[in-house]
Amino acid sequence: MSITEIYLLAMMMIFAVPYLVWRLLNSDNVAPLVVVQIVGGVLLGPGVLGAAYPGYHAFVFSPQVTLALNGIAWWAVMVFVWIAGVELDLRQAWRHRGESLVVAGMALVTPLLLGVGVALVLLGWQSDWIGPRAHTWQFVTGVGMGCAVTALPILVLFLEKLGVLRSTLGQRLLRYASFDDLAIWGVLALILLDWERIGRQGLFLCGFGIAAWLVRRVMVRLQEGDRWYASLTWLLACSFLSDWAGLHYMVGAFLAGVVLDAGWFDRARMDALREQVLFAFMPVFFLSTGLKTTWTVGAETVFVAAGLLMAASVAGKLLGVGLAGRMLGWPRGDARVIGWLLQTKGLIELIFANILLDKQIISNQMFTAMLLMAIGSTMLALPMVRNSHLVPARAPAAIPGGPLRE
Structure with a gap:
């Protein structure tokens, strides 16, 4: 053949x-x-x-x-991450920053700390988990952030299935996830700092700020049809320069999207693009991810590590959101629903772990454990929310910052 x-x-x-x-x-x-x-x-x-x-x-x-x-997978994930950046509505999150920062902060820090603890335990157990180019702080921080990830695209999908995407509950969840997404990508950029390339990275970040300002000024003057082509060119330039600087091309793809306003693009067309990328191209990325999984330290060992990571991730989200709910005076049970929905990891966890593996921060064994953790925790989210009876198949709108029920 x-x-x-x-x-x-x-x-x-x-x-x-x-x-x-x-x-x-x-x-x-x-x-x-x-x-x-x-x-x-x-x-x-x-x-x-x-x-x-x-x-x-x-x-x-x-x-x-x-x-x-891999060529298809690279392009698919670049466009997907770029769309996630475009749809990150930081203005809406900033308008409700008091409540959003409390919830997002607790939902991020608690699983991060538990994940760091698991990473230290695994390192004490055996050294096969850490990548050959990683410092210990990079490894434990990367694993901890992996436990704290919330996949904004998968969260949108789940909210649509529950019928609450356009409700106040759905918008609250998107605000919390937006702050977490921004923090996660910021910490990832810190983890990837390469002192041998610090000059390139500094040049990229300074140049990016100037270029982003110019791009925003140009974009508002373009017709929408031209914005699509211009934005994809901007995506490729940012991805190339980010990878050249040693940060990883997916960091550049996310930054390229964050500086653009979602209102510059037709919402229906952007939704259609996201769905088509997810339908026609991302399965190739999933396969390329699967080709990186390995069991050379033994399947039982990898599953034990995945179980510990999943316990840290689930417990951390539920505990963190629960504490935030008490601070904000939420009704009993509401924090559990929000905690489980913020637990979804899916695609962003795959992307996050792929970057850590590509940069040799984690080993193939750790990558496999993080992938299994992402699958398990994501599959738990919908059943646990539906079993709570607080969010029916077609939930009513919620009171901003208040109870989930009418």
Whole structure:
């Protein structure tokens, strides 16, 4: 078979297998298609399919095919992260900064501290978890932030399924997640600081500030059709320069989106673009992520690490939001719903862990454990919220900063 034919066979597996499993199991209420696709990427990776059928796995996912798939995956995740940055409504979050900072801060710091504790325990257990180029502080901070991540795109998907996206509850959750997202990317940039490239990184950050100011002035003068092309060019330039500076191209992609206003683009068209990227391209990213999973330290060890991370992540979010709820006088039970919804990790956790792995902050084993933690915690969110009976399938709007019920 030619490389083209093998590539098409791999693409068919990437799209067909997770979809068939999702449809046959009817798992949408527990695991949406995007979660099944993430799981599918792990199953098609070397840890499962590669272990069961090594010859077939090496034939389908040869270096040439993997390189072609990675090209699609890079572009898909760049556009996806850029969209997440554009949709980050910091003005709305800042208008309600008092309440939002309390909730977002507690929802971030508590799982971060518990995650740091787990990272230190794992390092004391064995040294296979840390990447070859990482300092200890980078590793433990990266793992801790991995436990604190909230996936804004997956949160939007879950809020749509619950029918509360446009309600006051939904908008509150988006504000909390927006502050956390900004903090997470800021800490990630700090973790990635490379003292050998500190001159480049300083030049990039200073140049980015000037360039962002100029881009904003130009964008408001363009027609919307031209803004799309200009913004994608801006995305590519930021990603290239960010990677050149040693920060990672996905950091540049996020920054390229953050400085643009969502109001400059038609909402329906932006929603359609996000859905099409998620539908037509991101499954390739999930597969490329699965190809990085490994079990060389033993599957049992990796699952134990994933369980500890998941306990820190879930307990940290629920505890942090619970404390914030008490400080703000929320009715009993409301913090539990918000805590579980802020628990969703999914895509952003994959992106975050991929960056740490690419920069050799974490090992392949730690990457696998973080990926399993992201899958498990995300799959828990919807069932736990629905079982609370506080948010029915079509929930009423909530009082700003107050109870979830009418």
